[in-house]
Amino acid sequence: MIRRARPFGSGGPLVYLLALVAVIITLGPVVYGALGGFRSNEQLASDPSGLPDPWVFSNYTAVLSNEAFWRYALNSTIVALVTTFVAVLFGVMAAYPLARYQFKGREPLFMVFVLGLLFPAAVAIIPLFILVSRNLHLANTWWGVALPQAAFALPITVVILRPFLMAIPRELEEAALIDGASRVGIFWRLVVPLSMPALVTVGVLAFVASWNAYLLPLLLLQDDMRTLPLGVADYSSEHSSDTAGVLAFTTLAMIPALILFLAMQRRIVSGLQGAVKG
Amino acid sequence: MTDEDVALSTTSTPLGGATRRDQRRVASRPLGSGWRQRLEIAFFVTPALALMAVFVVWPIVSAVRMSFYRWKGFGPMDDFIGIDNYRYVLSDDVFTGAVTHNFIIVFASILIQLPLGLAVALLLNRRIHGQGLLRTIVFVPYVLAEVIAGVVWYQLLQPESGVIDGLISAVGLTPPEQGFLGTPGLALGTVFVVLTWKYLGLAILLFLAGLQGVPHDLFEAAQLDGASWWQVQRRIAIPLLGPTIRTWCFLSMIGSLQLFDMVWILTGGGPANATTTMATYLINQGTGRHNYGIAGAASVILFVIGFLMALIYQVFVLRRDTTVER
Numbered sequence: 059m060i061r062r063a064r065p066f067g068s069g070g071p072l073v074y075l076l077a078l079v080a081v082i083i084t085l086g087p088v089v090y091g092a093l094g095g096f097r098s099n100e101q102l103a104s105d106p107s108g109l110p111d112p113w114v115f116s117n118y119t120a121v122l123s124n125e126a127f128w129r130y131a132l133n134s135t136i137v138a139l140v141t142t143f144v145a146v147l148f149g150v151m152a153a154y155p156l157a158r159y160q161f162k163g164r165e166p167l168f169m170v171f172v173l174g175l176l177f178p179a180a181v182a183i184i185p186l187f188i189l190v191s192r193n194l195h196l197a198n199t200w201w202g203v204a205l206p207q208a209a210f211a212l213p214i215t216v217v218i219l220r221p222f223l224m225a226i227p228r229e230l231e232e233a234a235l236i237d238g239a240s241r242v243g244i245f246w247r248l249v250v251p252l253s254m255p256a257l258v259t260v261g262v263l264a265f266v267a268s269w270n271a272y273l274l275p276l277l278l279l280q281d282d283m284r285t286l287p288l289g290v291a292d293y294s295s296e297h298s299s300d301t302a303g304v305l306a307f308t309t310l311a312m313i314p315a316l317i318l319f320l321a322m323q324r325r326i327v328s329g330l331q332g333a334v335k336g
Numbered sequence: 337m338t339d340e341d342v343a344l345s346t347t348s349t350p351l352g353g354a355t356r357r358d359q360r361r362v363a364s365r366p367l368g369s370g371w372r373q374r375l376e377i378a379f380f381v382t383p384a385l386a387l388m389a390v391f392v393v394w395p396i397v398s399a400v401r402m403s404f405y406r407w408k409g410f411g412p413m414d415d416f417i418g419i420d421n422y423r424y425v426l427s428d429d430v431f432t433g434a435v436t437h438n439f440i441i442v443f444a445s446i447l448i449q450l451p452l453g454l455a456v457a458l459l460l461n462r463r464i465h466g467q468g469l470l471r472t473i474v475f476v477p478y479v480l481a482e483v484i485a486g487v488v489w490y491q492l493l494q495p496e497s498g499v500i501d502g503l504i505s506a507v508g509l510t511p512p513e514q515g516f517l518g519t520p521g522l523a524l525g526t527v528f529v530v531l532t533w534k535y536l537g538l539a540i541l542l543f544l545a546g547l548q549g550v551p552h553d554l555f556e557a558a559q560l561d562g563a564s565w566w567q568v569q570r571r572i573a574i575p576l577l578g579p580t581i582r583t584w585c586f587l588s589m590i591g592s593l594q595l596f597d598m599v600w601i602l603t604g605g606g607p608a609n610a611t612t613t614m615a616t617y618l619i620n621q622g623t624g625r626h627n628y629g630i631a632g633a634a635s636v637i638l639f640v641i642g643f644l645m646a647l648i649y650q651v652f653v654l655r656r657d658t659t660v661e662r
Contacts, residue, residue: 073464076460077470080470080474081474083533084477085473087489087492090492090499091488106498106501106502107503147383148384148387151381152384154380155376156381159377161373167381170385174388174392176642177392178593180635181396181636181638181639182395182396182399183395184622184631185399185632188398189394205391208387209391210391212387242376245380266479270480270481272482273615277619277623290484294490304491305491308488311484312484315479320472323475
């Protein structure tokens with residue numbers, strides 16, 4: 059009477075119903091896009107919400123044999139990899155002294171990175187465009203997009219990595235110091251390998267941010283250098299009458315991010331939580 | 337601060353005092369020679385600071401400089417016009433409209449997404465089958481690029497031929513003639529609905545994670561004392577989620593202020609400037625019309641608004657955390 063069996067702990071039918079509604083609303087548009095890619099434009103026009111009947115594969119095969127699609131995917135991959143590499147390398151280097159050295163100005167230095175979190179990238183976007191295209195002559199190159207993106211990914215990278223590095227037991231570094239290793243040597247051979255899980259976390263965050271980025275690539279990349287989000291947006295406006303083709307193109311462009319997310323789910327989630335706690 | 341505590345406790349637990357003494361002895365050796373330590377710190381920190389100086393700080397500084405000149409993007413920047421660009425921007429109805437739209441999104445997010453995310457998280461925070469799968473699914477929209485989600489929704493929202501108009505007609509209602517994105521009075525609300533679809537998963541995920549950090553004993557004790565489900569949520573779960581909620585609000589605010597991608601894809605700022613944001617305004621003025629000075633002034637105003645809101649928020653949060661919780 060006082061204590062029913064798990065009165066709060068388990069879900070009643072209402073909770074499952076709510077969960078079902080959440081799933082339908084969440085996945086509805088994604089599933090619609092994927093299924094729409096298997097329909098013809100005539101099917102889509104006559105019954106927008108119907109199922110494929112018959113299943114049409116030509117939309118997907120057309121995208122997969124479209125050289126531009128692969129070109130965009132390649133650009134996105136390279137830009138995201140360079141962004142990730144630069145952000146993680148520079149980020150872990152900066153986080154190390156902030157975690158381990160005692161020096162005047164350590165906290166102000168850390169505040170520089172914390173403040174960096176507050177700057178909306180949009181504020182800097184017009185001068186950034188001028189800097190990259192006029193002064194550095196990096197318009198329409200992978201580097202021209204990757205380096206600024208890495209710079210904007212650095213604050214979150216350092217903020218997440220610092221507590222991680224602090225939590226690495228000091229004993230290992232101390233032993234190496236006694237054995238005569240240099241700080242820099244310890245960093246590469248001990249700290250970097252030990253913090254690999256955290257590096258993967260911030261790396262995935264930087265990769266996803268770069269993969270999904272639109273504004274900076276929109277200003278800097280044209281034609282053959284475009285990334286997938288640009289490609290999707292342009293394809294959708296250029297082929298607005300070919301709804302089925304647009305849906306197939308969009309669906310295929312979703313897949314890499316989804317696979318990466320499913321494979322790295324734990325790391326992304328723990329990274330975001332770490333960012334929120336810190 | 338808590339992280340430091342954790343780090344300290346992990347380093348001092350294994351051997352207690354002995355470890356700490358070792359630490360001081362060892363640490364004093366490389367730290368003794370000041371120049372060497374400074375060199376090492378410089379080696380580690382310089383690449384990051386240099387990258388941020390070039391690609392974050394310099395652009396912001398030059399946005400400020402640009403905002404005091406009339407400059408079309410070519411030739412020397414020598415036509416100094418003082419605060420005329422600011423005067424122009426602040427008296428431009430399109431810009432004030434954009435600021436209003438940004439603030440509508442900021443407050444709508446907090447007033448609608450926060451209770452909604454909290455409600456879903458509280459209801460899902462129980463031992464139900466497939467909770468892990470559910471969390472994965474709810475988070476999917478967050479991982480997709482805003483552009484890609486936008487293109488799919490754009491198709492769904494097509495007037496007449498889109499699924500959403502189809503569903504509305506099917507239940508006997510009349511969808512708006514120009515479509516949801518083509519009707520000035522509905523466009524911003526529609527953009528907000530799509531943004532909620534895209535970002536609610538992050539709120540749910542963070543709140544669920546925060547709830548799982550709450551010791552289960554607390555719930556059970558309250559339950560034994562006869563508290564109802566709602567009382568437990570109201571008095572225990574939600575207060576303990578406080579820090580997570582405040583951080584989410586902060587992230588949401590910053591995101592809403594720089595909203596660009598979704599608007600650009602769904603409406604381009606239209607119809608009749610009904611969905612412009614500060615970011616679409618400065619892109620239109622900058623790369624669209626080559627009014628770089630005006631774009632610079634708009635950037636600075638966006639920066640100041642963001643900074644002030646962050647500051648006010650920090651003060652508000654600090655006061656809360658010091659007076660209520662400690």
